Amino acid sequence: MGKGTSHIIRAFVSLAMAGSLMCATAGCSTDPLTGTATTSPSATTAASTGHVALFLPSNSPNLSQNVPLNNWNTLNDSLENALSTDGFSGKSMNRETSGSLASQSDALKRYVQERLNADSKEQYGDPQTEQGATTIVIAPAVRLDRNYGEYSHFITTPNQEPSDQDSSDTDSDESSSMRQIADSLNKAKNAGMHVVVLGNPIDGFVPNVYVPLVTAADIGRMQAQQIVSKLDLDAVSESNPKAIEVLLPNTDPSGKNNSFQAQAFEGIWEVLGPYFRQRKAYSPSQRLSFFTTKSDYKDVMFKATKDSQIEDELKSRLETKGRDAAVRIDGILAMNDFTAAASIKALKTMGYSGSSMDVNPSITIFDVVGNIAGRKPLNRQRVPDPAQSGDESAQPSQTTKTDSKQWPIITGFGAYISDIPNIVNGLQWMTGLVDVHANTGTIAQIALQLNRKEKLSNIAELKTSDDYGSEIPTLHMTLLAVSAANLKAALIDPGYISLADADM
Template sequence: MTLHRTTVTKRLFALLASTSLIMAMGACSSDNETQSHEAESTGTTTTVDAGNVVIFTPSDGITISQQTPLSKWEKLVPEIVSSLKDNDVKGSNITVKTASSLDKQSQSVQDYVVNHVNSTSDDAGSSDKTTLVVAPVADTTESDRQYGDYASHDITWDGNSSDEDAQDYAQSAERLVSALQLAQNEGMKVVLVSNTLQGFTPDVYAPMTTAEQVGQLQAKQLVSKLELDKTSSDNPKHIEVLLPYDAADESGNTVDATFAQDVFKGIWSVLGPYFKDGKAVSPSGTLTSSSTESDWVSVAFDAAKSERVKSTLAKRLGMDKDTSRHTRIDGIISCNDYVAGYVSEELNDLGYTGSAADINPSITISGIVDNITGKKDLKKQSVPDPAQAPESDDGDSGTEDTSDSLDEQNSQWPIITGYGAYVSSIPNIVNGKQWMTALENRKTLASDIAQTCVQLNTSGKLAKLTFISSVAMEDEKVPTIQEEALAVSASNLKKTLIEPGYISLAEAGL
């Protein structure tokens, strides 16, 4: 009993001493409030363990030309890493792994997950706050890659296929799904980026623009610029759609054209009603009022070679053999910037003049340049109402001057749309040869993914992240990061591409 009393007495004295010290510090705070607050914070703040993040992405796709889009994995990954560090993830806790095929990627993910599970089970005191960021490698065609690395694909397979290549692909895909499911079972989180995996539900999905959305975006921009809602069937707009696809692979085997079909599906969901009402027509006749989304093949062409783009356009305009008279063309949906670049070249070779800026008199090339270089703001006005349908050039007018005047009208430069924001295409945006392009909101997506990883590794609560919504996936509701693609034209190029640092003034041709 004596020992117990002695111990209690000592503890009481210690408590009184601590209380006196705290009171003394409080008295000092009246003289230096900021200093005491910092001291108190230093003594009580604990560092939150933001855990580990492992990023698995495809290697950058190789295209047939040096014209490559801004949407490349080698651009996105460093921005995710930088954002993770900004959100207190230690550099030593961030791992990046790339793979050129689904087979190699699935093996890499499996190896990491198994090794991680074994290492954490051997060390009972180790922290297991780990999130895997996985962008599954899709089996894409050359024309698919013209849209950039991020465009979303649904990765599906037939495990019962008799084709040897298909069997290998299915085996790789199933191995990736099994590895990711094991990771989830062991407490790790999975953020799936861009592509979906048949039979797998991630903790969070970060989709990129789908093929259908690529088509919709360009069609909507064209409808707005040409003001098709105000167009009359007596004077319809003349529109062509150039849809690139791969008819066969290098071995001559038929390839999957789903992506191209979906791009046209998106285009036709917007343009279809205007063709049906006669407000839009196709000079080549490839699209009519009775066309449907299943008629994608009528506007599709093999874009493996640049000359194929140019010859296809000349043929569509009926100028492949006779260039003495121009065919009226108001708008061309090129689908991506690779095709748009060669469309511009061919129109120039065929003698079309002017630029997209001429379609809206309030916007001039000098005004565009001044706006981009910061000399003045660009104020856009509505596209003027369409003029009356021009007289035919069949000689009824009886005057050569009228025919020449009509040809001058027909040779007016059309609206050209694209996608991918190729650095090589930006000067065409500036000079008005290409009306618009688009790209993923890469920097914002990188920040979103980083914040999501930290939340998954710490509280696990995503409700406070305003960019996340719930979307159905594999018959389940999955938290999904939502960011729209950035549509870019001359009027917003400076704000959208140059100021955020996607490209420099020099790259824009300025």
């Protein structure tokens, strides 16, 4: 072997060793099929998280006097914390909150234009590179009328009907803003950015990941399922059915916007309908029956712009002409905590006593207090029927002087802090809300995986769905049903509320 050849070989070996050293430092490995070096995802540093831009609505001060625990400020803060936990630095996060679609579309347009200009690419990195990788998380700042705001700010609102709160000019402005948002997002995606859309789909744009929020049907279905579970309707006989009333409040001052109520009742009747048809449940007011369909929401809907209207509605359904008589009621599906609180007032006025925990004698108010303080667990047993007689062939009586004044279970949604004590003392059986911390933790993981170009299939909560209108990865929000038995674990331990909020 000549000296020239020897020098060449030594030079090649030196280069190979240097390349191996650099690859090891960077966390590289060799692809056995191609022989080329690849970067291991596990070796990426905090700097390789890329960037994330949040475009979320702000809380609306005029939405409702009753503020549900689920609001945009809470989700904003929780998402930032989750992103920080996953390694995103403050400098790599951009947060814009908007009170309207117009301001949101303008903010998004400015951000995308800035990121795509030459100076920005030099500062932040090209979006198609690891350093400049960017995920935009956006929830369109659509208007929510009070029909929606009593429940949660995280509502997907398809095809809202116009009401006196709306105007054609405003509708036109929102349509224009949505088109501008779609245009900006398409430019961002074409430049290599990733997009996660929360809530309402955006016409003319398809995101990388879709996160539909809560629907009216979800809220109604959830409470109906809790009614079925707590009253053990599957074990109920036709000769001794349960008395159930569904309260469907309409807080639109004009009374014209019924889309929320229609969707909610579909979810309710999907669950309760079979039990009414099997005559395992009945409505004391006869608003619901064997013949009710999912389209008959108006039979249980009423105007509820103030609590006195709710009290009057329930009294009209339960009061009888007999002075000492009262109508037996086992369960009230109140839809939200505002309606539940007014129902509690009405029941007290009519002489009902006890608590929902009396439906299950194994749980007392003292047991619940002990559980919240962390002293003892609570165990559920099968629900007894306080009104059941020894003769199972006897037809149910709607009015008696004693059993019919027993306190029913009442369901709601929203987890209003002001009404949490009603959960603790059992006057309200349960409330519901979106598990914000669980969902924001998953959204943060999605942003990280997208920026690192890792497989989204690694995230178990993501499922392919056509909810958006096309088959894309979809994250369905996790809902929490909260009663006194799990209030500590569901709300206090994660930091949603304090012991003081629970009136402890």
